[in-house]
Amino acid sequence: ISYPWYLQSYDHYYEVLVHKNYSRNRIRSNYHARINNRFLHIGSYDENYNIIKSLNIVEFDGVYPAKIIKSRIAIVVPNKWILIDGSITRFNPDHTFIEQKTFNTLNLNISEGKQFLKTHAHTFEEKSIYQLQLDIDERKRHGENYRKHLVELYWHYSVPFVSLFIVMIAGIMGSQVKKGAMSLSILISTMITLVYYFVMYVGKSLAVNG
Numbered sequence: 001i002s003y004p005w006y007l008q009s010y011d012h013y014y015e016v017l018v019h020k021n022y023s024r025n026r027i028r029s030n031y032h033a034r035i036n037n038r039f040l041h042i043g044s045y046d047e048n049y050n051i052i053k054s055l056n057i058v059e060f061d062g063v064y065p066a067k068i069i070k071s072r073i074a075i076v077v078p079n080k081w082i083l084i085d086g087s088i089t090r091f092n093p094d095h096t097f098i099e100q101k102t103f104n105t106l107n108l109n110i111s112e113g114k115q116f117l118k119t120h121a122h123t124f125e126e127k128s129i130y131q132l133q134l135d136i137d138e139r140k141r142h143g144e145n146y147r148k149h150l151v152e153l154y155w156h157y158s159v160p161f162v163s164l165f166i167v168m169i170a171g172i173m174g175s176q177v178k179k180g181a182m183s184l185s186i187l188i189s190t191m192i193t194l195v196y197y198f199v200m201y202v203g204k205s206l207a208v209n210g
Contacts, residue, residue, distance in 0.1 A: 034144045050076040081108045129156050151207045
């Protein structure tokens with residue numbers, strides 16, 4: 001049920017060339033989410049019209065995938081999603097194939113709506129500290145992994161201190177600089193800044209990978 005990464009580019013060209021949507025501010029492409037025993041892969045989501053394009057759902061029965069639902073389009077309405085033009089594939093616990101059926105429309109009892117989709121769709125750079133906290137709480141509620149989101153939350157807290165740190169170091173060094181040693185001061189300040197950023201990014205990588 002993988003949604004190839006290059007289709008994200010296709011979505012972009014489709015929106016620009018066909019729909020003349022040059023900003024695409026409301027189109028979120030190629031991401032996944034989890035709702036209880038369902039794992040979702042969403043091709044793209046339009047916030048304005050509450051429409052999902054290319055929806056793939058894996059339903060688990062315990063620890064094994066029991067059903068795969070694929071839909072060309074899904075309309076998100078209160079307390080349910082209406083899937084249009086798709087198929088349902090069922091499997092036995094030993095992963096053997098049972099059957100595959102197509103459908104014109106299918107109603108799924110999913111209460112999660114626009115806010116849930118927006119929370120999962122937006123990138124880290126688009127989220128405030130408050131939105132990241134909501135995202136973490138939402139993922140906790142659905143049993144999803146939220147390590148990256150927690151690291152990003154702490155990253156948001158720590159980055160503002162970079163400026164303060166650099167200003168303090170620069171101020172201390174500037175007061176100690178002797179006449180004619182400006183180039184040495186700039187060199188040392190640059191090295192300290194690089195080391196600081198290096199430590200921050202290494203720390204972030206270590207945190208994300210546990």
